[in-house]
Amino acid sequence: MPIKLGREILKTIVPYAAVEWVLPVKMTVSEWSDQFRRLDVKTSAEPGQWATARTPYLKGIMDAFTDPYVDEITVMAASQVGKTEAMYNMLGFIIDQDPGPTLMVSPRADDAKSVSYNRVRPMIECSPVLSKYIPINTDDITKLEYHFDRMILYFAGSNSPADLASRPIRYLFLDEVDKYPKFSGREADPIKLASERQKTFWNKKTVKVSTPTTREGYIFREYDKSDQRRFHVPCPHCGKKQVLLFGQIKWPKEESSAERIKNNRLAWYECGHCKKRIDDIHKQKMMLAGEWISEKGEHNRNRGFWVSSLYSPWLTWSDIASEFLKSKDYVELLMNFVNSWLAEVWEEKIEETTVDKVRNLARDYDQGVVPDEVLVLTAGVDVQKDHFYYVIRGWGYYEESWLIRADRVEYWDDIIDCLFKTEYRRVSSAETLNVYMSCIDSGFRTDEVYRFCREWPDKTKAIKGLEEITGGRFYRANKIDINSRTGAVIPGGLVLWNLNVTQYKDKINRLVTSKNPGKWHIFKNPADDYLMQFTSEHKVLIRNRTTGKAKEVWQKKKEAAANHYLDAEVYALAAADIIRALNMRKEDAPRVHQPVTDESGRGGWLRKTKGSWI
Structure with a gap:
């Protein structure tokens, strides 16, 4: 039946539909985008009418959405190639041509609000074919829900299980899935949780988009199952x-x-x-x-x-x-x-360290003396029941470092003396350096560690080691001093720094095994106890008995010594990372380096290193 005749019959049967209901024109997402999508000035480098010809590779991605034989679309792509805009074009097509309840999931709730307010809303407002669906009652538009006249659009963060599981949806958009947590609280995997809401729709569609991370990442596993x-x-x-x-x-x-x-x-x-x-x-x-x-x-x-x-x-x-x-x-x-x-997964070969290999990293300087190449000192402290293990490491350009001191002490006063009162002399001059920043493990004697870090706020970070952190970050800062009456965070209060110890141990392994030039040095005649503890772990592949999934983790070797010095080295490395000492480059030598230690980890040396657009 011709569409025009169909509309006339519809008007006769349902008069009110003459105004409210217009049958969709059969078209693909790329055709719809070329005709109706407009890019706004605030968020686009090339504002104005969308042109698929500008990025021809997006045509096949977008048009798969209107293919009745496709249920899922998986896009494993580099940053800034237009993959997210293609997803927004699919959303615009839904609103105008084939409405149905839709959920857009971002890594975090804050990301979801930003996508809603800064990306989707401008797209709707600057495209006339979409803006006509904006309800007259502005109360129907919030940061996380858009109630159009023919459909509802929801936004949610993958870390919010209640938002993922609370409503039926036909369309599901999952953005940057490799940044999602593996579990939302005590509930199921967030992606499975959201997918459960599509069960009642026979014509459902799911779109998954992300830059890849590793082979264990969600986007690679989904791409591997697709037609590739x-x-x-x-x-x-x-x-x-x-x-x-x-x-x-x-x-x-x-x-x-x-x-x-x-x-x-x-x-x-x-x-x-x-x-x-x-x-x-x-x-x-x-x-x-x-x-x-x-x-x-x-x-x-x-x-x-x-x-x-x-x-x-x-x-x-x-x-x-x-x-x-x-x-x-x-x-x-x-x-x-x-x-x-390159939109490829990162695969890393871990070389096992041995006592002999690490002993060969010794250089011709004594414990407690600072090589001339060192620019800043950091320390790591592993806290035990009645004693401490600590290391002090000096950092130079290009992530090169030298072990300055490694020892066991009994009292907090010993830590104060070694880390804050002692001045460490250079090899060839009278110049001395103090420890600039220390990371102190709070897993044991937690209250004592917190109290100590409050007493030395400019010199210490209370840390807690985790096997992994959402989004693959090396560290995350959490404010823990809360006003008991109001529940508000106390300004200037203590911050707990969660460390991704898996990634830091991987990094130590890379630095220890790097050659031409070597990156990781120790003083001459190191104690056997240090060498044995530093090499006490290796990375092994373990499989989850329930899910069958395998992953690599750091574990102690059989019959190995304790690992306290290894942990202390991890913490000293983290301290260097937090103050951005790992970013020092020789070409910046004429500039004055002044470490900054803001909680976001976005601070760094006074010199602002030029980053890429990604």
């Missing part, structure tokens, strides 16, 4: 289609300066078939002729897409090469490059 599509583009010379891979980006062998490569656009892409040079000017035409091809050679109801930064119209080959060169010598930056630029 990659965007193949033709070479402008030989016409052979291929997936764009970082290994094919080339630059002059004699050039090692990231800035010169970027500023002079010295990099190019080498065709994987004919080996000819492909310049930036060719990229857009290649994208327009590209196609999504399943690597599994099959079609299933979970459509998976992979996109790296190499496809981005906003980046040149030289931008990507430059970012790699700036990142390759710093593990955290390299991990970010692999995840957020």
